[in-house]
Amino acid sequence: MDNSLATLYLTLFLVLLCFAGWFVFRQVLRTRKNELTISKLETKFKKDIGTVEEYFELGSIYLQKKLFVQAVTQLKKALKAAEDELGALPSEEDDTETTDNSPIIEPLAPLYNALGYAYFGQEQFDLAIRNYKEALKCKADYLVAMNNLAHAYERKKLMRQALDTYDEVLSQDPKNDTAKRRSRSLRKQVAVSG
Numbered sequence: 001m002d003n004s005l006a007t008l009y010l011t012l013f014l015v016l017l018c019f020a021g022w023f024v025f026r027q028v029l030r031t032r033k034n035e036l037t038i039s040k041l042e043t044k045f046k047k048d049i050g051t052v053e054e055y056f057e058l059g060s061i062y063l064q065k066k067l068f069v070q071a072v073t074q075l076k077k078a079l080k081a082a083e084d085e086l087g088a089l090p091s092e093e094d095d096t097e098t099t100d101n102s103p104i105i106e107p108l109a110p111l112y113n114a115l116g117y118a119y120f121g122q123e124q125f126d127l128a129i130r131n132y133k134e135a136l137k138c139k140a141d142y143l144v145a146m147n148n149l150a151h152a153y154e155r156k157k158l159m160r161q162a163l164d165t166y167d168e169v170l171s172q173d174p175k176n177d178t179a180k181r182r183s184r185s186l187r188k189q190v191a192v193s194g
Contacts, residue, residue, distance in 0.1 A: 113132065
């Protein structure tokens, strides 16, 4: 009887150890991949100019690592490269009409959102808000940017604007858990202060 109980405990211990080992191994592989990408891209950028995607990829990795200053630098380079590419496209004076949600401008939304997130990480909320708004100009129904904008308003203590923004998110996506939870909390705060 004691022998079977010890075997059961040992088996459970080995299963848990294998499970933990798998997660550690996965994290090491992911970290290694990110470090190799950083090394490759930084080496490339020393030799010549990168593409929008490459700058964005490097900026995103820096965001994951919470290296916000480096992320801002790379994301600004991505925006500059994107602006240079867009400069070759038809201008507003041509017969083609471009709107705020045109297919040409829409890919800039994730860049502005990521830049806003990098500024938010540095607690530069005004710059974060400005970039989230730019993301929404590029793509008006970009819910991630709307949630981020509302969160930046909250951190800046602009509760009414935050609540209005979360309500806008809920009008487009009634099942958005973040917006539901934060909206409920903000309603209580606005009701108490109002």
